[in-house]
Amino acid sequence: MAAYKARCKEFEDILSADEINLKLLKKYCFNGIPNENDHRALCWRLLLNYLPPQRCSWSEITNRKRELYRQFIEEMIINPGEYDGSADEGERVDVTFSDHPLNCNPDSLWQTYFKDNEVLLQIDKDVRRLCPEISFFQQPTEYPCKAVVHSGGAKRLHRRVQHSVLKSANVERKGLGVTRIALSVRKAPEDYAPLAEGAEAHWEVVERLLFLYAKLNPGQGYVQGMNEIIGPIYHAFACDPASEWREHAEADCFFAFTNLMGEIRDFFIKSLDEAESGINRLMNRLSEQLRNNDFVIYSRLQQQELYPQYYSFRWLTLLLSQEFPLPDVLRIWDSLFSDPDRFSFLIHICCGMIILLHEQLLTGDFPANVKLLQNFPPIDIQVVLNKAVELAGKSSNIYR
Incomplete structure (x- = not known):
């Protein structure tokens, strides 16, 4: 116990310095980050090169990155024909005179929308299976995306894909009588249900993260299994005991995940x-x-x-x-x-x-x-x- 407390104190000393000694931090993190005070999220932000060692620059970098991520959401999650925030409040954007769902033009917003949905369908299936042994990803986030709230839910991606319901026929034979066939409808256990308007489950946040990553990396796109890489990172960030960090778990996770994928992306190509x-x-x-x-x-x-x-x-x-x-x-x-x-x-x-x-x-x-x-x-x-x-x-x- 004394040795454990000493290690916790060492982490406190390293992370409270004006300039983080990365070499020393890596040495201690290699042997495991103590759960006491849960420094894992901050350590991973440093180890995945999202934050630099100089503490004085953290505020400027995080503000810039988080604003950039907000722009990604606004510009890349397109719903043709719906309010996009550029018109007056309550006014709908009508693009049907210049664009429509059957338009084959590569520049068509509808063509982009349908193409994106092909990728989104796979992402949606995968994120609903994240860590089924724990309830975390089904729970609501404390900080639903402001773009989702302000758009009336238009940025909630799960709405854009439909899941077929599993049907099964149970055959039962009773004595010598007629065989009874009972048709039952059941949902897959991993099919996490979306939450009501104004709220978002953690799996919905991960879905948006992966969708934006695929949009920004068209040469690679989304590959099945990326959900298993981003899941633990998002979990660590979203469970940060410090609310000022936890509030921005989504944006911070996006850039940390992008940095990690920059190192292992060849595994997926x-x-x-x-x-x-x-x-x-x-x-x-x-x-x-x-x-x-x-x-x-x-x-x-x-x-x-x-x-x-x-x-x-x-x-x-x-x-x-x-x-x-x-x-x-x-x-x-x-x-x-x-x-x-x-x-x-x-x-x-x-x-x-x-x-x-x-x-x-x-x-x-x-x-x-x-x-x-x-x-x-x-x-x-x-x-x-x-x-x-x-x-x-x-x-x-x-x-x-």
Whole structure:
């Protein structure tokens, strides 16, 4: 307990300085950011290069970035024919004389609208499945987007896509009589319901974040799985104990996520799979490390033709965000974001995960081992991280 309190004090000292010592901050964050006073959101803002080390410039930078994000919402979420704020209050903007839904002109607002909705449909499905084991993303945010409130909800994206309702027929046979078929209608458990006007659930905020990212990055667009990357960042920012930071979680998250994607975006671009920074190269590095540290298991998996592509593609592209509960993911990312070699430590964690399953993998056949690796069993995350540190040749003195 005394050591834990000392670490909390060290974080307080580092983060209260006029100029943050980033090298020292990374050293402490690598060993885990204490939950006491919950400095994770501020640390991640620094580690993801949203905030510079100089505290005196924070106000100017955040004001500028948040205003820029507000402009993104106003200019890029287009609803043709609806009030856009440029006309007098209450007046509707009628674009039908120059534009209409059947207009094939590439410059048509309607064509942009329909094209955007194709992307939005996938985003909407994905964000409704975010962390179903916790209720956070279904809960209302304290700070619904002002653009949404002022536009009468016109900026709420979920309205633009329709979900088909799941129907199932239950066949029941009673004795020798006629078979009774009962048609039931049910909603998928992950289909989070939108909130009433004037309120927004956290998943709706994440939906808008991903939609704007896709609009601003047309060369990459939205790729399924990005929701699992942005989710933990937004959760950390939206749970910041300081209301002055929590109020701007959406805008701050957008730029932090954009910076992170700038580092890992090659994982999501199929044409770069074979590049030095591509996902195949990363899987090869994992295979090489496993061979160097547990040749028995490496040989076993090779013999079974159970290659890293079968299990580690998701581990690596999503930074292990789907393999562990959210609190463990946050802890893992403390180390990933603060590691000087950035995502080299991800390889050590993944290799450690495999080695820790040595006995099970040694006795399992191909189907059993695939299932085991694709559904990693519950484990103390500290055990995994300690193993990763051992593989990385660093100090094993890691704290929660």
